[in-house]
Amino acid sequence: MNYITGYYTTKFGELWDKSLFDLVEEAINGVLKSTNLERKKIDAVFFGNMLAGVLGNNLHSTSKLSEILDVNIPVFRTEAACASGGTAFNLAKTYLDANSNKNVLVIGAEKMTDYSPEEVITALSAAASGEEQEAGLTFSGLYAMMANFYLEKYHYTEKNLAYVSVKNHYHGTLNDKAHFRRKISIDDVLESAYVSYPLKVLDSSPISDGASAIIMSNNLNFIKKQDYSASVLASEIATDTISLKSRKNIDEILATKIVSDKAFKMAKIKRSDINVAELHDCFSIAEILAMEDLGFWKKGEGGQKIMEESTTYGNGGNLIVNTSGGLKASGHPVGATGIKQIGEIFLQLTGQANNRQVKNAKYGLAHNVGGSGGTAVVTILSS
Amino acid sequence: MVGIVSYGFYVPKYRIRTEEIANVWGKNPEDVKKSLLITEKAIAGVDEDSLTMAFESASSALSDVKVDRNKIKVVLFGSETHPYAVNPASTILAEFLGIEKNYLAYDTEFACKAATGAIISAQALIKSSYSDYALISGSDKGMGKTHDTLEYTASSGSVSLLLGKDDLILELLDFESFSSDTPDFWRREGIRYPSHGGRFSGKPSYFYHIEESSKSLLKKTGLKPEDFAYGVFHMPNGKFPVQVAKSLGFSFGQIKDSLTVNYLGNSYTASALMGLTAVLEKAKTGDLIFMCSYGSGAGSDSFVLKVTKNLDKRRKQFLKTVENKKYINYPTYLKFMEMI
Amino acid sequence: MISPVKIWRRQKDIRKILGKKGKIFLWTKIFTPGTGFKKYAPYPVVLVELENNEKVYGQLVDHEEKDLKIGKKLISVLRKVRTASVDGVIAYGIKFRPLK
Numbered sequence: 064m065n066y067i068t069g070y071y072t073t074k075f076g077e078l079w080d081k082s083l084f085d086l087v088e089e090a091i092n093g094v095l096k097s098t099n100l101e102r103k104k105i106d107a108v109f110f111g112n113m114l115a116g117v118l119g120n121n122l123h124s125t126s127k128l129s130e131i132l133d134v135n136i137p138v139f140r141t142e143a144a145c146a147s148g149g150t151a152f153n154l155a156k157t158y159l160d161a162n163s164n165k166n167v168l169v170i171g172a173e174k175m176t177d178y179s180p181e182e183v184i185t186a187l188s189a190a191a192s193g194e195e196q197e198a199g200l201t202f203s204g205l206y207a208m209m210a211n212f213y214l215e216k217y218h219y220t221e222k223n224l225a226y227v228s229v230k231n232h233y234h235g236t237l238n239d240k241a242h243f244r245r246k247i248s249i250d251d252v253l254e255s256a257y258v259s260y261p262l263k264v265l266d267s268s269p270i271s272d273g274a275s276a277i278i279m280s281n282n283l284n285f286i287k288k289q290d291y292s293a294s295v296l297a298s299e300i301a302t303d304t305i306s307l308k309s310r311k312n313i314d315e316i317l318a319t320k321i322v323s324d325k326a327f328k329m330a331k332i333k334r335s336d337i338n339v340a341e342l343h344d345c346f347s348i349a350e351i352l353a354m355e356d357l358g359f360w361k362k363g364e365g366g367q368k369i370m371e372e373s374t375t376y377g378n379g380g381n382l383i384v385n386t387s388g389g390l391k392a393s394g395h396p397v398g399a400t401g402i403k404q405i406g407e408i409f410l411q412l413t414g415q416a417n418n419r420q421v422k423n424a425k426y427g428l429a430h431n432v433g434g435s436g437g438t439a440v441v442t443i444l445s446s
Numbered sequence: 447m448v449g450i451v452s453y454g455f456y457v458p459k460y461r462i463r464t465e466e467i468a469n470v471w472g473k474n475p476e477d478v479k480k481s482l483l484i485t486e487k488a489i490a491g492v493d494e495d496s497l498t499m500a501f502e503s504a505s506s507a508l509s510d511v512k513v514d515r516n517k518i519k520v521v522l523f524g525s526e527t528h529p530y531a532v533n534p535a536s537t538i539l540a541e542f543l544g545i546e547k548n549y550l551a552y553d554t555e556f557a558c559k560a561a562t563g564a565i566i567s568a569q570a571l572i573k574s575s576y577s578d579y580a581l582i583s584g585s586d587k588g589m590g591k592t593h594d595t596l597e598y599t600a601s602s603g604s605v606s607l608l609l610g611k612d613d614l615i616l617e618l619l620d621f622e623s624f625s626s627d628t629p630d631f632w633r634r635e636g637i638r639y640p641s642h643g644g645r646f647s648g649k650p651s652y653f654y655h656i657e658e659s660s661k662s663l664l665k666k667t668g669l670k671p672e673d674f675a676y677g678v679f680h681m682p683n684g685k686f687p688v689q690v691a692k693s694l695g696f697s698f699g700q701i702k703d704s705l706t707v708n709y710l711g712n713s714y715t716a717s718a719l720m721g722l723t724a725v726l727e728k729a730k731t732g733d734l735i736f737m738c739s740y741g742s743g744a745g746s747d748s749f750v751l752k753v754t755k756n757l758d759k760r761r762k763q764f765l766k767t768v769e770n771k772k773y774i775n776y777p778t779y780l781k782f783m784e785m786i
Numbered sequence: 787m788i789s790p791v792k793i794w795r796r797q798k799d800i801r802k803i804l805g806k807k808g809k810i811f812l813w814t815k816i817f818t819p820g821t822g823f824k825k826y827a828p829y830p831v832v833l834v835e836l837e838n839n840e841k842v843y844g845q846l847v848d849h850e851e852k853d854l855k856i857g858k859k860l861i862s863v864l865r866k867v868r869t870a871s872v873d874g875v876i877a878y879g880i881k882f883r884p885l886k
Contacts, residue, residue: 180818181819181820181821181824182820182821184818184819184820185820185821185822188820194842194843195843197796197843197867197868197877197879198831198843198844198845198867199816199819199820199822199823199826199829199831199845199867199868200814200816200831200843201816201818201819201820203816203818204814204816204831207814207815208812208813208814208831208833209812211812211813211814211856212812212856215856256817257815257817257828258817258818259814259815259816259817259818260814260815260817261814307812307833308811308812308833308841308842308843309841313812459848491847491848491865492825492826493826493845493847493865493866493867493881494865494866495866495876497864497876497878498863498864498865498866498878501804501864502863502864505804505805529876530876538878541797541801542797542800542801542804542864542878544801772848781825784825
């Protein structure tokens with residue numbers, strides 16, 4: 064069994080003073096301190112990052128991390144667009160399954176605010192197919208197409224989508240590391256400018272900087288000495304076509320459906336056992352699709368169910384979603400998100416979530432998606 | 447007998463009215479309209495250029511004839527707004543049309559007569575049996591400096607002709623060309639907008655060359671203006687073609703159908719050919735058509751064309767097609783012309 | 787500068803889908819474009835299902851707002867698809883125009 068014993072995240076936001084590797088260092092120092100692990104006792108490092116090569120001309124991060132940590136251990140970098148973090152965690156867990164008595168460091172990080180919005184939008188569209196890029200489709204354009212299709216098929220309007228952003232912004236006010244910490248209303252969302260019709264600024268996660276790190280271990284001696292630990296019941300990945308046009312159905316992310324079934328089977332628990340979840344809300348529509356594709360809601364009823372606000376903190380619901388503020392309010396430094404999500408579940412299951420603590424949280428789920436659904440990662444933890 | 451087998455035209459959807467431009471510069475729109483006889487002109491969208499428009503007109507020309515594209519061994523592209531200063535648009539056009547690779551291609555430039563000059567060269571290549579067919583495209587996204595006369599006249603458009611020796615709709619009975627070194631209108635390398643010599647582009651330029659070329663051809667063929675059903679002259683504005691027609695002895699009635707400039711502007715290398723396209727909508731079997739182009743710099747190509755019975759099956763609807771239009775305002779015009 | 791080789795390779799495929807009819811399967815309108823598309827913004831992008839069931843992405847041109855709906859009939863046309871740098875090769879490609 065693998066356990067998470069430590070988690071640290073930098074603040075997410077426009078962190079002008081810090082470079083990518085300043086943020087990585089802060090996250091590493093923070094997580095090592097929280098779990099009392101010396102750097103020499105780390106056996107391997109896993110690093111999730113999407114854009115350092117495209118935007119910063121920085122590759123060979125494996126060697127860069129060796130320099131930062133002053134170690135000569137194996138380092139691996141994973142990239143799966145916005146699922147880079149989740150994929151790094153999955154690779155780390157796979158490493159632990161294959162090697163006993165090891166401690167691994169998993170970091171996700173991204174630096175996006177050094178560049179103009181156009182440069183970032185262009186870089187993010189590298190997650191889409193060549194044809195999609197050539198047609199001038201941005202990343203938001205792809206989700207917008209999915210949103211238009213979903214809204215038309217199930218007879219919903221932009222208002223249904225707005226409930227996701229309102230909920231996540233409220234949660235952001237409860238998370239001191241969130242990029243945005245202000246409440247917004249349904250009208251605020253509906254009045255915001257269009258990014259890609261029908262998705263508006265307030266339907267879309269922001270451009271943020273940040274780094275998050277986790278310590279995971281299968282070394283029982285080490286784990287026994289920890290104040291906090293959560294077991295990793297399942298970590299699964301599924302992939303699907305990069306092109307939206309090649310997907311079987313447009314109103315679902317098949318990779319999520321497949322990986323969800325795999326993860327619940329591995330964890331041997333039911334959907335209704337999950338108390339708290341971090342879902343991939345890169346755009347408001349994405350959270351609604353995720354709730355359906357993960358099996359929490361029936362296909363097509365998401366637009367209606369979100370309006371019931373049962374997944375909002377404090378409403379007494381069985382499943383609270385995105386207490387961190389989600390990608391929308393806590394921010395989306397692409398490579399860091401997957402780790403932050405798992406870390407947030409860790410905080411919830413170990414009673415460390417302060418004023419956003421979901422009572423008696425026993426099982427939690429993190430869901431990380433790459434591109435318009437080309438990669439999906441689901442991690443299930445238990446306290 | 448060499449002649450035209452089929453033709454195609456493309457006029458972009460957008461129009462800008464003369465008063466829209468005049469009001470920006472504080473000019474009285476009625477004065478401008480009276481002096482140029484242009485009420486509106488056609489403008490290509492921001493993502494269109496001479497090549498994309500030529501593709502439209504050439505596709506149209508090839509759409510109503512069964513031609514083995516391997517027999518089109520001559521592809522000539524005439525423009526003064528070539529996509530590249532160095533790189534042939536003629537091969538880009540040919541490739542998109544599926545014309546493969548054993549053909550002669552080159553781009554031509556002679557201001558507004560780049561395409562008609564190419565007709566003369568191409569017919570010789572057909573006569574000499576080098577090729578059964580030749581594709582000629584005249585296409586321009588005409589530019590004019592702001593606050594200049596050309597701003598009201600320079601427009602976008604394309605006409606393509608498929609030349610051949612069988613199944614003709616127009617027989618090319620005879621032609622003549624007249625050339626000189628007369629700098630009435632020019633554009634230097636690397637400079638965006640053309641410059642012109644003002645009134646110098648009138649009598650010593652447009653009128654002199656058209657008159658000399660036309661008189662020469664009429665003399666050669668022994669024909670007189672009244673022998674023709676239609677006359678088509680290059681149209682830099684709405685006044686010049688009317689005046690030159692009159693001075694040569696053509697009546698207004700003979701040229702009125704060709705005056706596309708009044709509502710489409712001057713599409714440079716496609717100008718005279720657009721006038722011809724308008725006339726072909728009405729021309730009848732046996733009609734003689736006199737066409738004379740003008741290219742600044744300067745020169746003039748004149749042609750005697752005869753309509754055959756095949757025009758009936760390949761006639762293209764022109765007036766109704768160009769009525770499918772959308773008006774744009776001045777800032778949108780500047781955006782489409784990539785001036786802002 | 788976009789690679790001229792990439793542009794050249796793509797043109798062969800473009801030729802095959804020029805002048806083809808289809809209908810809108812998915813659509814959106816982009817207001818915040820990446821580099822190379824700023825000149826055209828805002829612009830609609832459609833995923834078209836051609837008559838042979840092939841699906842192709844492209845921008846919509848010469849359109850009215852009411853043309854932006856699933857099922858609208860279109861035809862593919864040749865246009866410039868991205869702003870070339872001043873000294874780069876021009877990328878021509880497929881866009882779609884509504885059929886009356």
